[in-house]
Amino acid sequence: MRFRPASLFARVLLTLVLSFGAFALITFGSALYYVLYPVVQRSTADLAAFMELSARTLVLLPKPARQDYQDKLLEEYQVRLLPGSDPPQGLDDYFYPYVFRLSQALSQRLDRPVRMQSNLIEGRRWFWVNLETNQDTVWAGIPRDRIGTRPLIGVLVISALAVLLVVLTAAILARRVTAPLTRLARAAEEVAKGRSPEPLPENGPRELADLARQFNETSQQVRELLADRTVLLAGISHDLRTPLTRLRLALEMLPDEADPHLTARMRRDIDEMSTQIGQAVELGGTLGAGERQREDIAELVSEVVGNRPRIAWRPLGRCIHSINASALRRILGNLIENALRYSNGSVEVRLDCRHETPSLFVLDQGPGIPESERNAVFRPFYRLEHSRNRSTGGSGLGLAVARQLAVANEMEIELGDREGGGLIARIRLPNARAGDDTKVVH
Missing domain, CATH: 3.30.450.300 (Sensor histidine kinase RisS, periplasmic domain)
Structure with a gap:
């Protein structure tokens, strides 16, 4: 070998x-x-x-x-x-x-x-x-x-000096070659996560300078493409909301003898279309990184859970950590909504604050997600159930929004099997910063 x-x-x-x-x-x-x-x-x-x-x-x-x-x-x-x-x-x-x-x-x-x-x-x-x-x-x-x-x-001295000079010279030359490639790889990783890295320095050997220049141009094109997508979705949203508003007004002006069941179904359809348009615009908008501040994660979870039924959550201590609070609220809220939609039983929320990188867990008792589909469910508009029926699932945007927000804010979302059946969704928070005070939460 x-x-x-x-x-x-x-x-x-x-x-x-x-x-x-x-x-x-x-x-x-x-x-x-x-x-x-x-x-x-x-x-x-x-x-x-x-x-x-x-x-x-x-x-x-x-x-x-x-x-x-x-x-x-x-x-x-x-x-x-x-x-x-x-x-x-x-x-x-x-x-x-x-x-x-x-x-x-x-x-x-x-x-x-x-x-x-x-x-x-x-x-x-x-x-x-x-x-x-x-x-x-x-x-x-x-x-x-x-x-x-x-x-x-003499042989030992010459050999030692030769090895030292060879290693030092080779290390310097290798570092000069690989350092720009390492910066390029990190910048490409940032682009893959939906972020906009700083332009790479276009210096050094001609080949590496040309590569950095091409990457900067491609990165700029990606940013412009995302901006155009946001403008396009915003325009479509604006254009679609106008006829939806007219339809809503028309429904309100229907005579009293109109079929109430038909009227109620039309209202639900209009509300569903409005919700889907809002989610699409939200996905196409700037789901970027926000400012991180020290927050009590346990208190934040309590705010998201509220008094909603079928959610089991017991805060057992404080957990101070630097996060983007608004992003974490939306991520946790989307995961909880997804768990409630696909599970008829209770949904449990847990917080593990025993490490420098605390984690949140959302556990449901639903059918779970096959391992082969766990990456696909984070794609926009992807649903395990393909009938597009609202009674059997959402629009396929909740997990996509959660993943994009998590990546932009240095968080990770992992899906796994729950013992006894169901799904575990884990939110791994960013690494701790100076001043964070994580306390044990069982």
Whole structure:
């Protein structure tokens, strides 16, 4: 199973890290092979030649002059020569990259396998090699600090710096690419929720600037379209209310001998048409965000419930929270009306104020809504019962108005099954603000 980062930023970052990482490895390998390796090769060849020449010179000198020669080599060149076949004490194998390459250089020079060994002298590590000459055997040694290289530490430092620079560079480049796209995604989400976001800055790379410009133009067109829709619905409402008023006046002027049942039915039809026109205009109007103020949610629910029958509601405490009170009243009222219409039993209203985001619940004992239809019922004029009969349901606008108001005011409406049958409608209020005082309400 391949690893695939979820976000665009993570994918861009991973791509850049891998690309720059591969480039850094290739650069490091090339420098090692074409620069450092030839330098080390030349240095070890020179040192091997110097050690061999020093050993041959030592055995050719008179014995009284040998000690001065050894002291001079040790002081000026940090090369110690020990004539005789007895090896230095405590020799063992110790791998060191430079010494390994020096052993190879000595092997090539002496035309025989050479293996350097190591020991500690007064806490100082030395590397020794047996150099056989025609006159005598000489052990030549060099201290580790003469070499002065620390390859492992160098590799670790270079690797750490390379990784740090690669990650920082990749993160900066990835952020520059993804930050405008993140702003665009958030603005598109605001448009999808029916809000009007601030225009995006039209700067940066040409492609991203063109994308931001196109989005701003599209967002402006959407706002103009919504405004035109509102004006159109308002005009239709005005034009339709005039003939409805004339019909109402005509009904009032009918003679007394007119059929009372027919007259009553015509009045109901006129009232229904007037209500539907008002709901349509309400849906097409500006159902935007309102100012949030600290309100007692329990008191607000009590005002909406009032003394209406079939509604079970018991306020058990105060719940202070910042909300758009008028929007919440309309949302809760629409959900309660919907529950009363589709349920013959009681409708229960509950308030959960135990968290930073309080929730309101409207529970009915009706037939419920299938899970596959729970998103569709929030569409305007959508009804589960398609006969369009007022006795079997409303106009299909109540839930649409509630959802649009909730989205515009940072609330959420969720529908679920009630245990034992029925529907649960949950209103999740906005996140708490400083100063909100939510108290436990059972």
